[in-house]
Amino acid sequence: xxxxxxxxxxxxxxxxxxxxxxxxxxxxxxxxxxxxxxxxxxxxxxxxxxxxxxxxxxxxxxxxxxxxxxxxxxxxxxxxxxxxxxxxxxxxxxxxxxxxxxxxxxxxxxxxxxxxxxxxxxxxxxxxxxxxxxxxxxxxxxxxxxxxxxxxxxxxxxxxxxxxxxxxxxxxxxxxxxxxxxxxxxxxxxxxxxxxxxxxxxxxxxxxxx
Amino acid sequence: xxxxxxxxxxxxxxxxxxxxxxxxxxxxxxxxxxxxxxxxxxxxxxxxxxxxxxxxxxxxxxxxxxxxxxxxxxxxxxxxxxxxxxxxxxxxxxxxxxxxxxxxxxxxxxxxxxxxxxxxxxxxxxxxxxxxxxxxxxxxxxxxxxxxxxxxxxxxxxxxxxxxxxxxxxxxxxxxxxxxxxxxxxxxxxxxxxxxxxxxxxxxxxxxxxxxxxxxxxxxxxxxxxxxxxxxxxxxxxxxxxxxxxxxxxxxxxxxxxxxxxxxxxxxxxxxxxxxxxxx
Numbered sequence: 001x002x003x004x005x006x007x008x009x010x011x012x013x014x015x016x017x018x019x020x021x022x023x024x025x026x027x028x029x030x031x032x033x034x035x036x037x038x039x040x041x042x043x044x045x046x047x048x049x050x051x052x053x054x055x056x057x058x059x060x061x062x063x064x065x066x067x068x069x070x071x072x073x074x075x076x077x078x079x080x081x082x083x084x085x086x087x088x089x090x091x092x093x094x095x096x097x098x099x100x101x102x103x104x105x106x107x108x109x110x111x112x113x114x115x116x117x118x119x120x121x122x123x124x125x126x127x128x129x130x131x132x133x134x135x136x137x138x139x140x141x142x143x144x145x146x147x148x149x150x151x152x153x154x155x156x157x158x159x160x161x162x163x164x165x166x167x168x169x170x171x172x173x174x175x176x177x178x179x180x181x182x183x184x185x186x187x188x189x190x191x192x193x194x195x196x197x198x199x200x201x202x203x204x205x206x207x208x209x210x
Numbered sequence: 211x212x213x214x215x216x217x218x219x220x221x222x223x224x225x226x227x228x229x230x231x232x233x234x235x236x237x238x239x240x241x242x243x244x245x246x247x248x249x250x251x252x253x254x255x256x257x258x259x260x261x262x263x264x265x266x267x268x269x270x271x272x273x274x275x276x277x278x279x280x281x282x283x284x285x286x287x288x289x290x291x292x293x294x295x296x297x298x299x300x301x302x303x304x305x306x307x308x309x310x311x312x313x314x315x316x317x318x319x320x321x322x323x324x325x326x327x328x329x330x331x332x333x334x335x336x337x338x339x340x341x342x343x344x345x346x347x348x349x350x351x352x353x354x355x356x357x358x359x360x361x362x363x364x365x366x367x368x369x370x371x372x373x374x375x376x377x378x379x380x381x382x383x384x385x386x387x388x389x390x391x392x393x394x395x396x397x398x399x400x401x402x403x404x405x406x407x408x409x410x411x412x413x414x415x416x417x418x419x420x421x422x423x424x425x426x427x428x429x430x431x432x433x434x435x436x437x438x439x440x441x442x443x444x445x446x447x448x449x450x451x452x453x454x455x456x457x458x459x460x461x462x463x464x465x466x467x468x469x470x471x472x473x474x475x476x477x478x479x480x481x482x483x484x485x486x487x488x489x490x
Contacts, residue, residue: 082243082259089370089463089464089465090273090274090277090278090367091278091463092463093270093274094274096270097267097270097271097274100263100267101267104259104260104263105259105263106263107262107263107266108266108267108270109231109266109269109270110269110270110273110274110277117235117236117237118235120212120235120236120237120238120239121212121213121214121215121230121234121235121236121242122214122215122231122234122242122262122266123239123242124239124240124241124242124243125239125240125241134465134466134467134468135465135467136467136470136471147238147239148239162468162471163467163468163471164471165471166468166471166472166475167471167472167475
C-alpha cells in the first residue's frame, strides 16, 4: 500500500505510526513538526494503517462528513487540498474551529449531513468524500452526498454497526449496509476496523454512473 | 442552475457573507471557486479560498454561539411560560364559551371557539366586550404555540440525546421539573420516572395510596402506547434511558444515536408480552 503524499511513518516513543505535518490538535505525540495520526482515535487512520487501498495520493479536494472535534479532518487537511468539514453538533465544533484556525484550507460548516442542500452552495465537487457519521441510516447519508463526488472520486466511509441497530449482529448490519450502498456505489474494498475500532466497517467505493 | 454563497454579494461585506453561508441553499454543488473568479468576486482561486476560510470560520462560530446560547435555564423559563400560557388560555376559553353560549346559544368550546369569535364582526357593545376577551384568549394560545416552537428549536442544542429520546418538549419539561440539566443528570432514574407525580408520590409515602408508576413521562408514546399491565415496566425502561441520556448531555455532550435503538428494542420486548403470553 502506498501512503498519500504528506503522510509518512514516523517513530513516536518507540512506536511507529503514520503522521502528518501540522499544528497539533488533540494532544497527539509529535516528532519535530510531524504529529502522530492515532489510528485508535481515527477511523480513516485505521483504514490507512490496515493497508486499505484508499486511492488517496495527497492534495485532493475533500468533503468530510461527521468531522466532530476535528481529530481526523485536521490530518486530512494537512495532506489534502481544500477540505470541507461538516458537523452537526455545536459542542465539538468549538474544537473543530480551533483545529481550523491554523489550516487555511479547512472550511468548517455547522450543517446536517442528511441535508446536503444546506451546504451545496458552499461545497464544490470533490475528489473524496470521507464519512464518519454515527447516525442511523449511514448508507443513506452516503447516497445523499454522492452528488458531491466527481466521476472517478472515492467514498471512504467508516460504518458503525451500533448506530444502525445495537441488537443485531454487526456482520448482518454490514451486509445490509453493503447492499444498500451497492445500488449507488461500486464497492472496491471493505474491511473490519478491528482492533482499532470494534464493530466498524471501513468502505472504499466509487460512485456508479447515473 | 444553482447559485453559490457569494452570488450577488459585495466581496467585503462580512455580515452578508456569514448570513449566506448559514442560510443559503443550492440544489447541486458546482465549481464555486471557478464561478467566483469568473464573477469577479475573487481575483483568483487562492484568494477565493482565503475568503472562504474567513467566512466559514465566522459563520460557524456564530452559529455555534447561537445554538449554545440556548442554555438549560432559558429552556426552563420557556417551558414554564408555555405551560402558563396554555393553562390560562384554556381557562379563558371556557369563560368565552360560557359567555358566548349565553348570547348565541351553545356554539362551541375551547381555544378554537375563542379563535372563531375573535374574527367575528360586532353587532353591539356586548359583542365587543366578548370579542375582546376572545382575542386575548386566542393571542395567549398563539403565544403558547410560539414558545413551543422555540423549545423545539433549542432543546436539541441544550440536551441532544434527551431530546432525541423524549422529544424536545418532554425533554424541556423534565429539565424544568428537576430544576436544570445538571440536577436532572444527578437524579436516580426512579426519581425521573415519577417526576411530575409528586402528589401521588407523597400520598403513597404517607401510606394511603399505591406508588405512582409514572409522572410526566406518561405523555411519551412508549408509556401511553403500552397496555396498562406493562406500563410500569415501560416507564421504568424509558426513565432509565432518559437518565442516561441526561447524564451524557450534561457531562459529555456527545451524541449517542444507539441509545434510541436500545430503547426501541427494550420497549418492543415489553410490548411483545401482550402478544406472546405474559411471561418474559
